[in-house]
Amino acid sequence: MSAILSLAWKSLLNRKTTALLTILTVSISVVLLIGVEKIRTQAKSSFANTISSTDLIVGARSGDVNLLLYSVFRIGNATNNIDWKSYQEIAHLPQVKWSIPISLGDSHRGFRVMGTNQDYFTFYRHGSKQALTFNQGQLFHNLFEAVIGSDVAKKLNYHIGDDIIIAHGISDKSFTRHKNLPFKIVGILAPTGTPVDKTVHVSLAAIEAIHVGWESGAHLGRTPSQDALKNEQFEPKQITAFMLGLNSKIQTFMLQRQINTYNKEPLSAILPGIALSELWGMMSVAEQALMIISSFVVFAGLLGMLTSLLTGLQERRREMAILRAMGAQPKHIFFLLMSEASVLTLLGITLGIGLLYIALSIAAPIIEHQYGIKIALTGLSxxxxxLLILVQLSGVFIGFIPSLKAYRHSVADGMTIKV
Structure with a gap:
């Protein structure tokens, strides 16, 4: 058997160009197949690790997925706001252990600004119930202080003590900026691999303060100075959403039903895990389509290998006949061709895995920056x-066709090729 493998290897070396093209075709198909699978699983893992230990997320009446996307992932916008009094009433229910109010709608140079209170840094959890920690600095305590995520600091080269200007709305344009009310950075959070890294955090009072004179959605009124605003007390009139942690998991569905039937305004309470499952259900069609496309690419690569082997076989009929004349049995010819197909497939898979990890190492920072999805360079699952074993077996099966054809060739057929 080792002699046949050695002969197969030497045979491939004599046909370097054809063999390299075949290996490259298989490797590209492997890159696409495993690459799609890795990005799919890593995306799910990244989304799932964004929030943990939160029992309910409450927002204005809307779809579960929409509420999850804008409140946790900072994607999209709320259909409406929540009255501050409604939040306080629900937050003080006996079932509630803690609550985190959030206010969205402003931005800073492409990053979302979130108004919240210090409970956010105390109770918010991500990954495996991990708390938020600081790389530098501390929580905001004064009105015009901000805590930024690690990506904000890294991409914009910010440091403790720097001043930043917040813009009204998602589009950060010169005419929407609160230019006379800069915020001082007092804290930079440690990386989490979640949308927290891409968020500028300020107090709820600060959100109210910077919108004095912007009540109509545009800067039509007079905005007081920082010193004047610091002497006033601000309480939110409305917030975007809030998160709840309960004293007992048993109370979750009961409280959810109570909030969904809240009679003072239409609200929706969702369970993050169930909403995330619904999101994956919506994405399943796209996932299946990608896997089907990847499978067809693999199939096309293996067909290319089959074409190469059949073409080469037609040119190697005399070589097969000489081997037979030297004493090689039909089964030796059969296993020679099978070995070549197996080696080509194995080398294609090996090269594909190498190319995949090179591509992921280059693309991971770009994907994280553009989409907030952290792609970890983990080993093969x-x-x-x-999937790779299936590709290898398919390559062996593909090799069966030319091997069987070579098996049936006779010495006379090989020695008397018709021109």
Missing amino acids: HHDLM
Whole structure:
């Protein structure tokens, strides 16, 4: 058997160009197949790690997925705001252990600004119930102080003590900026791999203060100076959403039903895990389409290998006949061709895995910056290995066709090729 493998290897070396093209075709198909699978699983993992230990998320009446996207992932906008009094009433219910109010709608140079209170830094959890920690600085205590995520600091090269200008709305344009009310950075959070890294955090009172004179959505009124605003007390009139942690998990569905039927304004309370499952359900069609496309690419790559082997076989009929004349049995010819197909597929898979990790190392920072999805360069999963084994077996099966054809060739057929 080792002699046949050695002969197969030497045979491939004599046909370097054809063999390299075949290997490259298989490797590209492997890159696409495993790359799609890795990005899909890493995206799910990244989304799932964004929030933990939160029992309910409450917002204005809307779809579960929409509420999850704008409140946790900072994607999209709320259909409406929540009255501050409604939040206080629900937050003080006996079932509630803690609550985190959030106010969205402003931005800073492409990053979302979120108004909240210090409970956010105390109770918010991500990943495996991990708390938020600071790389530098501390919480905001004064009106015009801000805590920024690690990506904000890194991309904009910010440091403790720097001043930043917040813009009204999602589009950060010169005419929407609160230019006379700069915020001082007092804290930079440690990286979390979640949308927290891309968020500028300020107090709820600060959100109210900077919108004095912007009540109509545009800067039509007079905005007081920082010193004048610091002497006033601000309480939110409305917020975007809030998160709840309960004393007992058993009370979750009961409180959810109570909030969904709240009679003072239409509200929606969602369970983050269920909403995330619904999101994956919506994405399943796209996932299946990508996997089907990847499978067809693999199939096309293997067909290319089959074409190469069949074409080469037609040119190598005399070589097969000489091997037979030297004493090689039909089964030796059969296993020679099978070995070549197996080696080509294995080399294609090996090269594909190498190219995949090179591509992921280059693309991971770009994907994280553009979409907030953290792609970790982990090893091959059990599912990945099963896919690769399936590709290898398919390559062996593809090699069966030219091998069987070579098996049937006779010495006379090989020695008397018709021109």
